[in-house]
Amino acid sequence: MALTMNDVDRFEASRPRLQAIAYRLLGSASDAEDAVQDTFLRWQAADVDRIEVPEAWLTKVLTNLCLNQLTSARVRRETYVGEWLPEPLLAGDPxxxxxxTAEQRESVSYAVLALMERLSPNERVVYVLREAFGYPHREVAEILGITEAAAQQTFHRARKHVADGKARTEIDEATTRRIVEEFLAAATSGRTEPLVRLLTEDAIAIGDGGGKVPARAKAFEGALAVATFMRGLFKPAQAKRAIVGGSPGVHVTTANGAPAIVAVLDGRVVGVMCLEITADGIAAFRNQVNPDKLERATRQWAATEHGEPLFNAF
Known part of the structure; x- marks a missing residue:
C-alpha cells in the first residue's frame, strides 16, 4: 500500500528524534542516517493504518536495526586500524x-559516547532510551522483548558502567574557555611544563586516523606523556604540512556539547579535538582525524558563521 502524504509527514515529524537516538546508539552520523532511512523503508512497506502508536513502532524498528549494527560493528572494529572514536558533531548540528536536561546533554557528549563503547548492545539501548529520552522501563522492555525488571536491571548496570568511567565534576563555561585558551598557549610555547600543570595526573590522549591519517595505535597516558605529545603535535613541521596538504587554521568551538579545537584547511575540517575538562584539569583529549568521520563536520562548518582562526597549525 502506497504511503499518503500524511503518512510521510508523520514519519518526517519523527525523523529528528530517530536520528538523535540512532546517533547515540551507533556513534556514527552516517550509520545513523542509514538506520533512519531503513526505518522509513519499513514504514513504507507496513500497513500504517493498523499501527496504533507510530512513535513506538518506529522506535522499535529503529532500535532493532541499530542492535544489528552494534553487533556487527564489534566484529568490524576488531580489524579497525588503531583506536576507534565516535564521529564528532559540531555545535548546531540537529x-x-x-x-x-543534563542527562540529554551528557548522553551525547563525546566522553560518554566513548564510554558507551564498553556497554553491551542491550545496555547501550536501555541507557540511551531511558537516560536521554525518558522512555519508561515498560516501553523499553517492550522494544527489546524483555521483562520490565530486566530492563531496570540492565539500565542500572549500564548507568553504573558509564558513571564509573566519567569525570564527576562540572565547571562553568567561562572557566572552560579560559582553560582551552591556556592549553593552546601552552601547547604552542614549545615547553612541556606549562602543559603538565593544565592536565590531570591520569590524563589521556587518543587519536582516530582510521588507517588513513597517521595516529598512534595506543593512547598516551599520564600528564607527562600527554604533554610531551601535545607539544610535538603543535610544533611546526614541513612533514605535517605535507600530510595535511597545508597549514590548517585552528578554531575553538564546541563538539557534542563540550569544548573542541577544530582544524580547518580550505573550508575542510581536517581534525576535531574534543577536550574533557574537569575541576582538576584536562582529563582527556580525543582527536578525530579520520576523514571519513569528518565529512558531516565539514558540511556543518560551512553552514555556520565562525571567525578567523586563532592561528595556523604546523
Missing amino acids: MLGPDD
Whole structure:
C-alpha cells in the first residue's frame, strides 16, 4: 500500500528524534542516517493504518536495526586500524538532538559516547532510551522483548558502567574557555611544563586516523606523556604540512556539547579535538582525524558563521 502524504509527514515529524537516538546508539552520523532511512523503508512497506502508536513502532524498528549494527560493528572494529572514536558533531548540528536536561546533554557528549563503547548492545539501548529520552522501563522492555525488571536491571548496570568511567565534576563555561585558551598557549610555547600543570595526573590522549591519517595505535597516558605529545603535535613541521596538504587554521568551538579545537584547511575540517575538562584539569583529549568521520563536520562548518582562526597549525 502506497504511503499518503500524511503518512510521510508523520514519519518526517519523527525523523529528528530517530536520528538523535540512532546517533547515540551507533556513534556514527552516517550509520545513523542509514538506520533512519531503513526505518522509513519499513514504514513504507507496513500497513500504517493498523499501527496504533507510530512513535513506538518506529522506535522499535529503529532500535532493532541499530542492535544489528552494534553487533556487527564489534566484529568490524576488531580489524579497525588503531583506536576507534565516535564521529564528532559540531555545535548546531540537529542530530545532537534534545539538550533540555543534563542527562540529554551528557548522553551525547563525546566522553560518554566513548564510554558507551564498553556497554553491551542491550545496555547501550536501555541507557540511551531511558537516560536521554525518558522512555519508561515498560516501553523499553517492550522494544527489546524483555521483562520490565530486566530492563531496570540492565539500565542500572549500564548507568553504573558509564558513571564509573566519567569525570564527576562540572565547571562553568567561562572557566572552560579560559582553560582551552591556556592549553593552546601552552601547547604552542614549545615547553612541556606549562602543559603538565593544565592536565590531570591520569590524563589521556587518543587519536582516530582510521588507517588513513597517521595516529598512534595506543593512547598516551599520564600528564607527562600527554604533554610531551601535545607539544610535538603543535610544533611546526614541513612533514605535517605535507600530510595535511597545508597549514590548517585552528578554531575553538564546541563538539557534542563540550569544548573542541577544530582544524580547518580550505573550508575542510581536517581534525576535531574534543577536550574533557574537569575541576582538576584536562582529563582527556580525543582527536578525530579520520576523514571519513569528518565529512558531516565539514558540511556543518560551512553552514555556520565562525571567525578567523586563532592561528595556523604546523
